Amino acid sequence: MDLALVGGNPVRTHPFPAWPSFGEDEANSLLEVLRNGSWGGYSEKVAEFESAFSALHRTKYAVSCANGTVALESALHAVGISCGDEVIVPAITFVATATSVLLCHGVPVFADIDPATLNLSPAAAEHAISPRTRAIIVVHFGGQPADMDAFQSLAERHHIALIEDAAHAHGAIWRGLPVGNFGVAATFSFQGFKLVTSGEGGIVITNSSEVAEKVWGYCNQGRRKGGGWFEHFTLGTNYRITGFQAADRANSCARAERRVFSRTVALILRLHDFSARSASRSPPELPGFSSLSTCRVPGRQPGDRDPGTARRRYSRATRLSLSTLPQPAIQE
Numbered sequence: 001m002d003l004a005l006v007g008g009n010p011v012r013t014h015p016f017p018a019w020p021s022f023g024e025d026e027a028n029s030l031l032e033v034l035r036n037g038s039w040g041g042y043s044e045k046v047a048e049f050e051s052a053f054s055a056l057h058r059t060k061y062a063v064s065c066a067n068g069t070v071a072l073e074s075a076l077h078a079v080g081i082s083c084g085d086e087v088i089v090p091a092i093t094f095v096a097t098a099t100s101v102l103l104c105h106g107v108p109v110f111a112d113i114d115p116a117t118l119n120l121s122p123a124a125a126e127h128a129i130s131p132r133t134r135a136i137i138v139v140h141f142g143g144q145p146a147d148m149d150a151f152q153s154l155a156e157r158h159h160i161a162l163i164e165d166a167a168h169a170h171g172a173i174w175r176g177l178p179v180g181n182f183g184v185a186a187t188f189s190f191q192g193f194k195l196v197t198s199g200e201g202g203i204v205i206t207n208s209s210e211v212a213e214k215v216w217g218y219c220n221q222g223r224r225k226g227g228g229w230f231e232h233f234t235l236g237t238n239y240r241i242t243g244f245q246a247a248d249r250a251n252s253c254a255r256a257e258r259r260v261f262s263r264t265v266a267l268i269l270r271l272h273d274f275s276a277r278s279a280s281r282s283p284p285e286l287p288g289f290s291s292l293s294t295c296r297v298p299g300r301q302p303g304d305r306d307p308g309t310a311r312r313r314y315s316r317a318t319r320l321s322l323s324t325l326p327q328p329a330i331q332e
């Protein structure tokens with residue numbers, strides 16, 4: 001066994017592309033904000049970025065905020081989640097999907113995932129519904145859209161709000177429509193590992209003017225657009241992003257397609273190396289978004305692709321069966 005991990009010759013002689021990546025456009029936009037002095041959340045760059053992001057996802061409204069966690073909290077607040085309200089969340093996700101419910105004084109109720117797609121199972125979610133259920137948060141885990149036909153029908157039948165946690169799924173498409181169009185609101189993260197990043201940041205997109213206004217007010221100390229700086233109509237807080245973050249991300253949107261490609265290829269190459277060196281199996285076909293699921297890595301079972309998924313963005317969702325993995329690293 002000659003994996004580089006255990007002393008063998010590395011397959012790669014060049015490092016993978018650095019992440020996060022940036023170009024002249026980002027550098028110039030950041031300098032522009034630095035020089036024009038509009039550094040805060042009311043920078044024109046914020047509105048510019050919000051328009052670019054909603055255009056990318058074909059929704060009417062986008063409201064940016066400090067990170068993906070408070071994006072979830074703001075969306076839940078906007079749909080009226082409060083004391084004792086139950087919100088169904090998937091059993092596998094990042095902790096924020098559930099803790100954002102607690103921050104609204106609601107109760108997260110865990111429902112199981114579908115082991116094939118790693119997304120929330122519609123049947124398990126339906127089973128978890130009680131008279132106190134007010135919302136479901138569906139996570140498009142690892143960039144793979146959940147079965148939004150099933151969840152839309154479920155939400156309509158039970159009169160509950162459907163929220164998409166799309167922290168991993170910038171630009172993913174379900175049956176021809178980008179994620180963010182299937183529930184009352186969708187949230188995204190721009191934290192450092194995400195496909196579109198500015199280090200930290202978040203956004204809520206929606207087709208409801210009422211939800212957009214509520215999210216904006218909550219993130220802006222209870223203000224109303226067009227109202228005075230010291231006019232506070234409801235309870236809110238300060239979850240604004242800065243002009244610098246918005247400037248960086250406006251360019252990220254413009255370059256999203258290119259970034260997706262380079263990041264996906266890097267991932268496939270990693271798996272290719274592992275597969276070819278460790279198990280003497282034929283290497284996977286390169287590249288193409290869906291070809292990730294053709295990689296033959298021992299013990300690896302990629303999440304199945306739901307037939308409704310027209311485009312998944314980047315895949316980091318992987319199941320490993322330890323019993324079939326090569327053993328040398330463990331033996332040493």
Ligand SMILES: Cc1ncc(COP(=O)(O)O)c(C=O)c1O
Pocket residue numbers: 067068069070093094096097139165167168188189190191200201202
């Ligand atoms: C599914 C999911 N939801 C929400 C978040 C929270 O995003 P943030 O880290 O920007 O607060 C994350 C972060 O990784 C996530 O993976």
